[in-house]
Amino acid sequence: MRYISTRGGISPISFKDAVMMGLASDGGLLLPQSYPAVTKEQLESWRKFSYADLAFEVISRYVDDIPAADLKSLINRSYATFTHPEVTPVVRHDGVYILELFHGVTLAFKDVALQFLGNLFEYILAERDQTLNIIGATSGDTGSAAIHGVRGKKGISIFILHPHGKTSAVQALQMTSVTDANVHNIAIRGTFDDCQDMVKELFGDLAFKEKYSLGAVNSINWARVLAQVVYYFYAWLRVTDESAAPVHFSVPTGNFGDIFAGYVAKRMGLPIDKLLLATNENNILTRFINAADYSLGKVVATASPSMDIQIASNFERYLFHLFDENSVRLKESFTELKEQGRISFTPDEMSQVRKDFCSSSVNQAETLQEIRDFYTDTGYLLDPHTAVGVKAALDMLPPDSSRVCLATAHPAKFSETVEQSLGFQAPVPESVKELYGKPTRCELMDANLDKVRNFFVAQLG
Numbered sequence: 001m002r003y004i005s006t007r008g009g010i011s012p013i014s015f016k017d018a019v020m021m022g023l024a025s026d027g028g029l030l031l032p033q034s035y036p037a038v039t040k041e042q043l044e045s046w047r048k049f050s051y052a053d054l055a056f057e058v059i060s061r062y063v064d065d066i067p068a069a070d071l072k073s074l075i076n077r078s079y080a081t082f083t084h085p086e087v088t089p090v091v092r093h094d095g096v097y098i099l100e101l102f103h104g105v106t107l108a109f110k111d112v113a114l115q116f117l118g119n120l121f122e123y124i125l126a127e128r129d130q131t132l133n134i135i136g137a138t139s140g141d142t143g144s145a146a147i148h149g150v151r152g153k154k155g156i157s158i159f160i161l162h163p164h165g166k167t168s169a170v171q172a173l174q175m176t177s178v179t180d181a182n183v184h185n186i187a188i189r190g191t192f193d194d195c196q197d198m199v200k201e202l203f204g205d206l207a208f209k210e211k212y213s214l215g216a217v218n219s220i221n222w223a224r225v226l227a228q229v230v231y232y233f234y235a236w237l238r239v240t241d242e243s244a245a246p247v248h249f250s251v252p253t254g255n256f257g258d259i260f261a262g263y264v265a266k267r268m269g270l271p272i273d274k275l276l277l278a279t280n281e282n283n284i285l286t287r288f289i290n291a292a293d294y295s296l297g298k299v300v301a302t303a304s305p306s307m308d309i310q311i312a313s314n315f316e317r318y319l320f321h322l323f324d325e326n327s328v329r330l331k332e333s334f335t336e337l338k339e340q341g342r343i344s345f346t347p348d349e350m351s352q353v354r355k356d357f358c359s360s361s362v363n364q365a366e367t368l369q370e371i372r373d374f375y376t377d378t379g380y381l382l383d384p385h386t387a388v389g390v391k392a393a394l395d396m397l398p399p400d401s402s403r404v405c406l407a408t409a410h411p412a413k414f415s416e417t418v419e420q421s422l423g424f425q426a427p428v429p430e431s432v433k434e435l436y437g438k439p440t441r442c443e444l445m446d447a448n449l450d451k452v453r454n455f456f457v458a459q460l461g
């Protein structure tokens with residue numbers, strides 16, 4: 001399998017090169033040249049597979065430059081860190097299925113991809129005798145999952161900037177309680193945007209980037225999308241064990257990474273009926289699907305902060321397919337977005353979109369209400385992101401179908417919001433309680449680029 005860029009500016013590269021490149025060097029996103037088809041018979045033969053064995057079946061179709069035994073070992077090690085034997089179990093409550101993606105070490109679905117990516121990086125770097133220094137900004141979830149993905153790994157250092165006091169308490173502790181020598185937490189007296197701007201500046205300095213082998217772990221890495229394709233297969237197999245009804249997935253969406261993985265599964269032949277794209281008040285993608293209105297608004301802070309996004313970075317991958325792999329049309333649409341703040345679509349394109357996707361936007365009051373209602377009806381606690389997806393599924397998808405809602409975080413990770421909704425504190429899992437007693441390491445700094453750069457240079461010597 002070779003990988004190409006959505007912008008059409010690179011010649012095809014191998015899987016390992018795609019992992020190390022991250023963002024394509026022409027500014028586009030990397031995609032496989034084709035999606036390997038999975039037949040009905042193959043799918044049936046996977047029914048009894050463990051999560052890790054299924055992951056190998058799916059992932060190996062995209063990887064031809066890592067020996068099978070090595071890939072298997074990378075996958076097995078990545079999913080052995082999950083606390084549930086099924087890795088991503090499916091439970092049924094109140095007429096919907098909940099796909100629990102939060103049994104990884106940081107209690108959010110990003111662990112599924114970042115445990116694998118961390119192991120992949122280490123493997124490829126060792127083989128190439130290279131080192132990598134990851135720098136990233138986080139509002140909470142990505143940073144903690146990335147830190148846990150690479151802690152203690154050879155050849156890798158990680159520097160994560162987060163806005164001091166502006167993440168949830170659990171998110172901050174999940175980062176600062178990692179005291180491995182290769183992990184550097186920087187709490188910035190400022191906003192997430194301040195953090196992100198400084199990271200962009202550092203990457204913009206090409207000589208600096210080259211000299212220190214800078215890399216990123218944001219959601220544009222193809223390997224992250226690929227790892228997430230697996231749980232669509234896993235959940236589909238579980239719900240069709242029980243029922244032959246059509247299967248829909250409801251996905252709380254921010255950067256379009258998670259739902260794009262569902263689209264890839266569908267392209268491979270997994271019989272998914274509709275992908276329901278659930279948004280909070282930041283609803284540009286809902287306006288796009290329902291009203292062909294892809295026009296930029298302002299980012300609004302909500303109770304589901306990991307979905308507070310206007311420009312979804314992975315959306316470019318989908319647009320490339322929607323435009324029949326036409327990079328020229330894709331680039332024109334980004335010019336339109338830059339100049340007019342919007343992208344226009346033809347009626348044909350919109351009918352194509354609606355074959356695969358439907359969408360609903362759920363506001364803050366509805367989200368808090370859904371956490372309360374669902375708990376009252378079932379005794380099951382939803383985190384605010386998951387609640388957005390569940391509410392959308394209950395409103396939009398036929399009750400006689402199999403409605404699979406992706407549970408993207410554990411409620412204890414956003415206990416402040418859950419408490420606000422229920423009026424009492426959610427039970428705290430042992431792994432979270434333990435965080436409070438651990439030693440922490442974190443550098444507190446002003447939002448000053450020189451200070452951040454000096455710290456980075458000093459640490460790397």
Ligand SMILES: *Cc1c(COP(=O)(O)O)cnc(C)c1O
Pocket residue numbers: 108109110141142219252253254255256257258259306307385408409
């Ligand atoms: C990152 C995240 C999302 C959004 O996922 P995307 O892949 O960015 O669409 C949803 N919920 C939680 C809890 C997250 O951490």
